Amino acid sequence: MRLELAGITKRFGTLVANDHVSLTVEPGEIHCLLGENGAGKSTLMNVVFGMLRPDEGEVLVDGEVFRPSDSGEAVRRGIGMVHQHFMLVPLFTVAENVVLGFEPTRRTGILDRRRARSEIARLSEEFGLEVDPDATVESLPVGVQQRVEILKALHRDAQVLILDEPTAVLTPQEIESLFAIVRSLAASGRSVLFITHKLKEVMAVADRITVMRLGKVVGTTTPGESDEGGLASMMVGRTVELVVHKEPAQPGRPVLRLRNLTVADERGAVAVDGLEIDVHAGEILAVAGVQGNGQTELVEALTGLRPVVSGSIELDGTDMTGSSPEEMLRAGVAHVPEDRQRDGLVLAMSVEDNLVLDVYNRAPFARLGSRALDVVHANALEKLSAFDIRASSVESPVSALSGGNQQKVVVARELSREIKLLVASQPTRGLDVGSIEYVHRQIVAERDKGVAVVIVSSELDEVLALGDRIAVMFRGRIVGVVGPETGREAIGLMMAGSGAGAEDVGPVVPAGGRAPAGARAGRESS
Amino acid sequence: MRAVRATAGAEVAEATGAAEVRIVSGGRVRGMGVFLVLLAALAILGFVLRVPAKAHATFLLTAPPAISVAPLTMSVRWTAGVLAVLCGALGVLLVVRRQQRGAYLLFGLGFALFLWAFLVWAARGAQLNFVEMLVTTLISTTPLVFGALSGVMCERSGVINIAIEGQFLAGAFLGAMIGSVSGDLWLGMLAGAVAGGLFGWLLAFLALRYAVDQIIVGVVIVAFCTGLTNFLTEQVLTPDQTTLNSPQTFAPIAIPLFDKIPILGPVLFDENIFVYLAAILLVVVHVGLFRTRWGLRVRAVGEHPRAAETVGIHVLSVRYRNVILGGVIAGIGGASFTIGSVGEFSSEMTAGLGYVALAAMIFGRWRPFGALGASLLFGFSVSLQSFLAVLNVGIPSPFLAMAPYVITIAVVSGLVGRVRPPAADGAPYRRE
Numbered sequence: 006m007r008l009e010l011a012g013i014t015k016r017f018g019t020l021v022a023n024d025h026v027s028l029t030v031e032p033g034e035i036h037c038l039l040g041e042n043g044a045g046k047s048t049l050m051n052v053v054f055g056m057l058r059p060d061e062g063e064v065l066v067d068g069e070v071f072r073p074s075d076s077g078e079a080v081r082r083g084i085g086m087v088h089q090h091f092m093l094v095p096l097f098t099v100a101e102n103v104v105l106g107f108e109p110t111r112r113t114g115i116l117d118r119r120r121a122r123s124e125i126a127r128l129s130e131e132f133g134l135e136v137d138p139d140a141t142v143e144s145l146p147v148g149v150q151q152r153v154e155i156l157k158a159l160h161r162d163a164q165v166l167i168l169d170e171p172t173a174v175l176t177p178q179e180i181e182s183l184f185a186i187v188r189s190l191a192a193s194g195r196s197v198l199f200i201t202h203k204l205k206e207v208m209a210v211a212d213r214i215t216v217m218r219l220g221k222v223v224g225t226t227t228p229g230e231s232d233e234g235g236l237a238s239m240m241v242g243r244t245v246e247l248v249v250h251k252e253p254a255q256p257g258r259p260v261l262r263l264r265n266l267t268v269a270d271e272r273g274a275v276a277v278d279g280l281e282i283d284v285h286a287g288e289i290l291a292v293a294g295v296q297g298n299g300q301t302e303l304v305e306a307l308t309g310l311r312p313v314v315s316g317s318i319e320l321d322g323t324d325m326t327g328s329s330p331e332e333m334l335r336a337g338v339a340h341v342p343e344d345r346q347r348d349g350l351v352l353a354m355s356v357e358d359n360l361v362l363d364v365y366n367r368a369p370f371a372r373l374g375s376r377a378l379d380v381v382h383a384n385a386l387e388k389l390s391a392f393d394i395r396a397s398s399v400e401s402p403v404s405a406l407s408g409g410n411q412q413k414v415v416v417a418r419e420l421s422r423e424i425k426l427l428v429a430s431q432p433t434r435g436l437d438v439g440s441i442e443y444v445h446r447q448i449v450a451e452r453d454k455g456v457a458v459v460i461v462s463s464e465l466d467e468v469l470a471l472g473d474r475i476a477v478m479f480r481g482r483i484v485g486v487v488g489p490e491t492g493r494e495a496i497g498l499m500m501a502g503s504g505a506g507a508e509d510v511g512p513v514v515p516a517g518g519r520a521p522a523g524a525r526a527g528r529e530s531s
Numbered sequence: 532m533r534a535v536r537a538t539a540g541a542e543v544a545e546a547t548g549a550a551e552v553r554i555v556s557g558g559r560v561r562g563m564g565v566f567l568v569l570l571a572a573l574a575i576l577g578f579v580l581r582v583p584a585k586a587h588a589t590f591l592l593t594a595p596p597a598i599s600v601a602p603l604t605m606s607v608r609w610t611a612g613v614l615a616v617l618c619g620a621l622g623v624l625l626v627v628r629r630q631q632r633g634a635y636l637l638f639g640l641g642f643a644l645f646l647w648a649f650l651v652w653a654a655r656g657a658q659l660n661f662v663e664m665l666v667t668t669l670i671s672t673t674p675l676v677f678g679a680l681s682g683v684m685c686e687r688s689g690v691i692n693i694a695i696e697g698q699f700l701a702g703a704f705l706g707a708m709i710g711s712v713s714g715d716l717w718l719g720m721l722a723g724a725v726a727g728g729l730f731g732w733l734l735a736f737l738a739l740r741y742a743v744d745q746i747i748v749g750v751v752i753v754a755f756c757t758g759l760t761n762f763l764t765e766q767v768l769t770p771d772q773t774t775l776n777s778p779q780t781f782a783p784i785a786i787p788l789f790d791k792i793p794i795l796g797p798v799l800f801d802e803n804i805f806v807y808l809a810a811i812l813l814v815v816v817h818v819g820l821f822r823t824r825w826g827l828r829v830r831a832v833g834e835h836p837r838a839a840e841t842v843g844i845h846v847l848s849v850r851y852r853n854v855i856l857g858g859v860i861a862g863i864g865g866a867s868f869t870i871g872s873v874g875e876f877s878s879e880m881t882a883g884l885g886y887v888a889l890a891a892m893i894f895g896r897w898r899p900f901g902a903l904g905a906s907l908l909f910g911f912s913v914s915l916q917s918f919l920a921v922l923n924v925g926i927p928s929p930f931l932a933m934a935p936y937v938i939t940i941a942v943v944s945g946l947v948g949r950v951r952p953p954a955a956d957g958a959p960y961r962r963e
């Protein structure tokens with residue numbers, strides 16, 4: 006199916022999110038859409054998918070004008086979309102989510118669960134997307150939820166598949182398998198519109214590339230005609246330093262001590278299994294591992310969001326085991342959560358309020374028991390410019406921000422307190438290259454101020470770029486702690502649970518000084 | 532063996548299987564067990580030790596037309612003692628077993644044993660017609676079931692309906708008036724349904740179209756219905772009571788053969804149409820919600836309306852439809868007050884039962900049969916209260932009148948614990 010956008014313009018009040026955007030996706034083509042945070046990519050896709058009505062311009066499908074009044078119509082016309090923020094009902098099972106809206110029923114109108122299950126099994130097998138159809142979506146790690154979203158689109162037999170930052174939450178292996186899926190979809194004549202911030206992926210998978218900036222198309226190219234650096238500067242409008250400069254770590258006293266830490270997941274199964282490690286002031290410990298090996302539960306335990314079953318968490322000499330999130334926060338722990346919309350933001354509240362969620366009741370944001378709104382406002386303006394957060398105003402609800410800008414709000418808030426420990430889960434999820442550069446610099450700056458930093462990332466590039474030491478988690482245990490000079494291959498093997506190099510999992514002396522000065526910031530091809 | 536979550540589907544499946552080790556046990560299950568043990572202790576102290584050894588209680592177990600069953604005469608000490616011990620044993624079992632599965636059933640059984648012991652004690656030296664007590668229970672339960680189902684319909688789609696009380700009144704009033712004027716009770720029932728549906732529509736219109744706060748709209752509707760029916764009763768019905776407010780009531784319909792079953796026959800199978808209708812609706816709503824395409828969509832809209840919209844479900848139409856249907860159900864429930872039992876409308880005759888129905892829905896975790904459980908408990912407490920008043924057990928009557936509410940809250944809060952409403956319940960929805 007051929008999809009053509011002709012002069013699409015979409016305004017939100019005075020803000021022009023899409024400014025006469027035109028592009029064409031041919032049948033069988035993988036078309037990548039690149040652009041910085043807030044460039045208008047998601048908005049454009051929502052127009053195609055019938056969720057937003059364009060102010061000007063037309064969408065053409067196979068040459069015919071197509072004006073969907075809702076997304077059901079788009080789906081019936083063969084357009085499928087995997088949204089940047091998942092559109093899954095958390096309490097439903099995988100099968101229920103996949104068939105919702107297009108449910109197989111028996112003649113009596115009763116849902117045909119068996120058929121739903123077998124259809125999912127067939128698609129799973131055909132495209133190598135393994136999921137348990139009876140699992141509740143809520144209990145699945147984001148990576149698996151992503152697979153559910155793709156299954157959902159495939160189940161409706163989409164001819165044009167829009168993937169809005171599908172790889173933001175996937176592991177390298179999952180990304181590889183996604184690429185295989187995408188390529189086979191294209192080979193079968195379907196078209197794919199692929200949005201991502203990862204230039205390496207663009208180079209690997211795209212047939213054609215369209216770059217957007219500030220709502221406009223700034224150019225169309227192909228992987229053959231361009232390179233990562235070129236794409237980056239085309240996107241951001243300046244040369245981006247893909248390499249974050251980092252001095253060797255100067256580790257000090259141990260700030261975080263975990264002893265025999267055991268944590269359970271929702272279902273009561275052991276998720277973190279007797280973990281022991283120290284994290285020192287002035288060092289970054291990067292936790293690598295395939296998603297679902299206990300990282301989420303570890304982070305939740307560290308931040309007081311999840312009860313500790315046994316073992317202890319010691320923060321700067323004080324036993325914090327069993328503390329509430331608030332106590333952790335007051336003790337100097339900052340948290341950038343994995344799922345910003347669920348755990349990081351109050352979506353309906355304004356940007357300025359979200360920026361002080363953790364300190365709204367303290368000086369200088371509150372005086373004599375009443376909020377100091379002028380200070381809150383000034384603080385927001387300052388953070389907006391420091392972190393380059395694009396919002397039409399600081400009073401607008403944070404839900405109106407683009408995904409990357411929402412992430413920046415969380416990071417900005419967490420880094421604006423005096424802290425001892427920073428726990429960041431996928432800190433650059435959904436950020437564009439320019440913003441990644443900025444956030445990485447901030448994290449390194451925190452480290453240099455003497456903060457102990459724990460980064461959990463499923464992205465090997467980020468782990469290698471930031472970590473002074475890298476702890477690899479597998480099945481709830483740390484299977485090894487290595488330096489960033491260790492090859493990707495070796496770490497990849499450890500993540501898969503085999504070839505654990507360093508079995509001594511106790512408190513390992515930091516490999517300070519061995520980090521290459523100027524580790525590459527996440528874009529290199531391996 | 533430990534199951535750790537992993538990404539591969541096969542391993543996920545394995546982890547959800549039986550091989551899983553639970554290191555977090557159901558604290559609530561233990562709580563229920565402890566509660567039962569305490570009840571057992573109370574029963575032994577109150578109903579066994581402080582009762583003369585020769586005291587007897589008699590339960591009458593027959594009401595026409597069932598085959599007659601001989602009255603059951605029991606020694607209070609022995610019967611209550613055995614029941615209390617059994618109840619305590621179930622409690623211990625719950626504490627030891629700690630398993631979620633079947634816990635509710637065991638708890639329900641234990642609580643029933645306690646109630647039985649209590650009844651034996653209360654009826655010492657007297658006679659208690661047990662069958663009639665069950666009949667009264669059912670009569671008090673029926674309107675609650677309608678109300679709670681109305682709530683389930685609305686809230687599962689994401690709209691809070693606290694206007695049930697108002698819809699009850701409207702249905703009761705119009706049901707009585709139309710039933711009386713036309714002489715056709717079915718027309719009365721229809722009128723009740725229409726009245727309820729109309730206020731359902733009003734709620735939907737204001738809450739969905741203009742995104743007015745749903746609680747406020749609900750309160751306003753109740754106040755409006757109360758005022759309006761009061762006014763009309765005084766000004767219109769009372770002056771012409773015989774034409775306007777003297778409907779018949781639906782006669783009981785005996786279901787052949789079933790109504791002959793001893794004890795339960797006359798309770799369950801010789802009732803009026805409202806009871807049967809409530810039972811049918813209960814099953815229909817349950818199956819509809821959890822087994823059909825319609826139900827899946829309704830629940831999706833109540834949990835995550837935007838996700839529902841992305842698959843082409845019209846969020847607002849689903850909500851409109853459900854809220855109006857909910858109103859219709861509540862309206863029929865309202866009609867059951869007048870043309871189902873009393874035979875005339877009087878001011879504020881629903882006496883806050885609309886709110887009790889709402890509570891039953893919440894206690895029942897937004898599930899039809901859960902709501903039925905809570906409604907039955909309340910209905911039984913009401914009936915218990917009226918029988919105790921007759922037996923003269925020495926509890927002051929204001930306390931007896933409080934009993935249904937106290938019992939319901941105590942049992943249900945211990946049993947249900949944290950409840951989780953539909954995620955989008957009460958939140959207005961706007962398309963972008």
Ligand SMILES: Nc1ncnc2c1ncn2[C@@H]1O[C@H](COP(=O)(O)OP(=O)(O)OP(=O)(O)O)[C@@H](O)[C@H]1O
Pocket residue numbers: 017020022040041042043044045046047048049089395396397404405406407408409410435963
């Ligand atoms: N519902 C809305 N109301 C007001 N402004 C909006 C709304 N949705 C998006 N915007 C604004 O439109 C602009 C484009 O947003 P969009 O989500 O399309 O960006 P994006 O390119 O997808 O960015 P990202 O890479 O961060 O996801 C942003 O400035 C955003 O704040």
Ligand SMILES: [Mg+2]
Pocket residue numbers: 046047048089169407408409
């Ligand atoms: Mg986006």
